[in-house]
Amino acid sequence: MAIVRTERHPELPPPVTQTGVIGWMRQNLFSSWFNTILTIVSAYVAYHAIYAFLDFAIINANFAGTSRDDCTLDGACWVFIKQRFGQIMYGFYPEAERWRVDVGYVLGAIGIFLVLSNVVKSKKWPAVYLFIVYPVICYFLFYGGFGLEVVETSQWGGLFLTLVLASVSIFVALPLGIILALGRRSEMPVVRMVCVGFIELIRAVPLISVLFMASVMLPLFLPEGQNFDKLVRALVGMSLFSAAYMAEVVRGGLQALPKGQMEAAKSLGLGYWQSMGLIILPQALKISIPSIVNTFIGLFKDTTLVLIIGLFDLLSVVKAGTQDKDWLGLATEGYVFVAAVFWVFCFGMSRYSIWLENKLHTGHKR
Amino acid sequence: MTADVPGMSEGAKVSPFRDPKVRALFFQILVIVTFLAFVYYIADNTITNLEKRGIASGFDFLSQNSGFDIGIVLFVDYNAQTSTHGDVLLIGIINTLAVSLSGIVLATIIGFVFGVLRLSNNWLVNKIASVYIEVVRNIPLLVQLLFWYLAVLLELPNVRESAKIGESIALNNRGLYFPSIVPEAGFWLIPVAFAVGIIATIFVSRWAHKRQDETGQPFPVISTGFGLILGLPIVAALVMGLPFGFEYPAMGRFNISGGWVVKPEFMALFLGLSIYTGGFIAEIVRSGINAVSHGQTEAANSLGIKPNITMRLIIIPQALRVIIPPLTSQYLNLTKNSSLATAIGYSEIVAIFAGTSLNQTGQAIEIIALTMLFYLTISLIISVFMNWYNSRIALVER
Structure with a gap:
């Protein structure tokens, strides 16, 4: 009377509805009636958006040719970008x-x-x-x-000028920002007041007004005859502007360090600059690297504002191109191209900052 | 040990060169002197330069005739022949505030919607939200503004071929046209009813709070509030016998007259700013909600609280504490970024006052100073308001 099975039952495969493609879809797309509706609506929207974009940018686009007449204008006219590529760069x-x-x-x-x-x-x-x-x-x-x-710098332009603006500004802003941040946390009231005043004033006003100030008022501030060229004036404005933001980022890093670090450095007999340079700043800057990269991304995007004071960066070269009478009506192509270039740079940097954050995050992970 | 350290031996005075107090004093005096010398140098140069160029100084120009036309004028009368640079400043301020406030409202809505969608467990919705966020955040605002203005809004069909909804709403490259409301006798009751509705809602919500604290019984404040704020004006309108008429935009052959119009410059700036800032707010909302420990949701579930009430009464209030400070700086950014209007010709303060007025009068220092003062004031007001709100919702520890 053996009612107990003696041999082992073969392992059953997991239910089809819970694994594989179907299981994944049930879990992630159709888990409830509300989710199902959301999925259907967003699939419809996404399909149309992607199709419209591909239709415009690739399927109906014109790549070959040398003038506007070579474009059928059903889709994008990339000939425009191709013809002006040298100038854009x-x-x-x-x-x-x-x-x-x-x-x-x-x-x-x-x-x-x-x-x-x-x-x-x-x-x-x-x-x-x-x-x-x-x-x-x-x-x-x-x-x-x-x-x-x-x-001459008046001949500089395109992506080249954008990169020059961004890298020179960051190169000046980072050390200046560190000094301002140290000044803001200084125990000397006068130094602190000057730094706080500078940082808060700059952060409260838009970059355009700083750029206007640099381009219109800097010549007034300097003795007669001493004049910078336009690019240097823009660089002064952008560097001071981003230094104020950099200072706040570095201050965040400084504040994150326990007081004991400074006290330990002092008890070892290190002076102010020694303890800052050897103990505090290396740790503080390490903490703030991701935010520094983010500030740099912001700065990189902000370089487009020099269009308003008449420098020919990537955006203004393209804008000028779209107003050329031989290439009228191609604004969409121009701006989509500029957007794509900026997107690649900024997205790359933001991914790098996320990667770095994970790499530097040596504590517990959930 | 201590005796070996130079300058630290018993009773020996610290050399003044090494005394931190003396050094601090010396250093601060140095900073003050350098700062004053710098200010003096700049002021001196500026005065000489201004004299040489024959530019007047002082604020008299504010009462001088401006003599140029402004594209968008709200609420005030402006006339190129009679109005002054002071009026230009006022119009600039009004236009900046108009676009900033409406942008803040739309950006907050976009940001909260996409922030919540970004957290959705629906894969497709989640991905769409993250594509939106990543695209919008990584493209410079100026590029987006120029795109909306030059590539979208100005490329719309012209007046004759404008896209219409019904007969009265039209969209073309001159703007969005819709009927204006013309008040008739007795119209005054409607805004009054609206105001009464708002005040009544505030009192109801206070009373409901008090009742809930005392008896534990909740009161549907939100639906009552909606009813009061929307219902009272409707009742008022019906009582007065619908005291308003509509003026429909009349389509001419080349132009549209009458009705209200939203100009493409405003629309481009409004859309561009809200969509751009919305992307940033979405990330802030997402990280704020993520910052609330999952244990809170689990605890609420185990108490048998419904999911939507959990979200509203447990998760959101705690998330707001994380969200508000960065949200404040996004609002400030949006207001400052409205200055990019210069590039697309919306007449806000930087475009007309720090642009056209400056070119006409040449008084760069006064004009830039006034412009910066305006932004400084706005920044201060927004941060004071948001700090007040923040302290209201902050964790009260007993």
Whole structure:
């Protein structure tokens, strides 16, 4: 009378409705009647949006040709971008000299790679190269000197100018921001007041008014005859502006450190600058790297504002192009292209900042 | 040990060079002197430069005739022949406030909707929300504004081919036209009823709070409030026998006259600012809701509280504490970013006052100073208000 099974029942596969594609769909798309409606509506919207975009940008778009007449205008006319590509990249930089910009890009890319990657053990020399040697090289390479023909900054433009604006501003803003942040946390009331005043004033006003101030009022502030060119004036405005934001980011990092660190440094007999440089700042900056990258993304996007004071960055070159009488009516193509370029840069940087945050986050993870 | 340290031996006075107090004093005096010297240098140069260029100083220009036309004028009368630069400043301020306030409202709605959608467990909805957020946040605002203005709104069909909803609402490259409401006798009761509705709602919500504290019985404040704020004006309108008429936009061959119109400049700025800032607010909302520990939801579930009440009474109030401070800075950013209107020709303070007025009078210092003062005031007001709200909802620890 064996009613107990002796042999093992073969393992059944998990129910089809809970695994695989169907299970996933039931869980993530159709878990309730409300979700089902949401899914159907959003699938409809997404399908139309994606189809319309692909239709415009690829399926009906024109890639070949040299003039506006080659475009059928059912979709995008990428011929416009292709024809003006040189100008979009370099502005009015003389065509024969554009290799200099490319060399600058390559040298910069090498520096950034060496600093960010782990190929070289010590980061000291790559950092010296990127932050001290490279800017000097770039100045002579881009502007001229040592036998290279001088290219006036009024001829700089396009993506090249955007990158120059962003990198010079960050290069000035970071050290200035650190000093301002230290000043804001200083125990000396006068120093603190000056720093707080500067930071809060700059942060309360829009970048445009700072740029206006730099371009309209800087010539008034300086003695007669001493005048910078337009690009330097814009750079002064942008650097001061981002220094104020950088200062707040660094202050956040400084505040996150326990007081004991400073006290320990003092009890070891380190002076103010020694304890800041060796103990406090390395930790504080490490904490604030993700926010620094985010500030840089903001700064990079803000470089487009120089359009308003009449510099020819990526956006204004394209804008000027869309107003060319031979290429009228192509505003959409122009702005979509600019948007795509900025998106690639900014999205890349924000991913990098998220990756970095995870890498530096050495505590518990949930 | 201590005796070996130079300058620290017993009874020996610290050298003044090494005394922190003396050094601090010296350093601060140095800062003050440098700062004053810097200010003096700049002021001196500026005065010399202004004299050389023959530019007047002072605020007299505010009462001078402006002599240029302004595209969008709200609430005040403006005339290029008789109005002054002071009027220009006023119009600039009104236009900035108009676009900022309406932008803040729409951006908050967009931000909260997409922030919640971003947390949805529906995969498709979640992905759509994150695509929106990532696209909008990573493209410069100015590019978006120019796109909306030049590539979308100005490319709309012209007046004759305008897109119409019914006969009275029309959308074309001159703007969005819709009928205006023309008040007739007895119209005054409607706004009064509206105001009474708002005040009554405030009192009802206070009373409901008190009753809930005392007896534990909740009162449907939200639906009552809606009823009061919307219902009272409707009742008032019916009582007075619908005291208003509509003026419909009349389609001419090349133009539309009558009715109300939203100009494309305003629409581009309004849409651009709200969509851009909405993306940032969505991220803030998402991280705020995520910051509320999951245990709170579990505790609410185990008490048998319904999901929507859990969200409204347990999750959202706690999330708001995390959300409000960054939300404040987004509101400030939106207001400051409205200055980008310069690029698309919406007449706000930077465009008309720090732009056209400055070019006409040349008084850069006064004009830029006034403009900055305005933004400073706005920033201060928004932060004071949001700090007040923040302290109201902050955790009260006993």
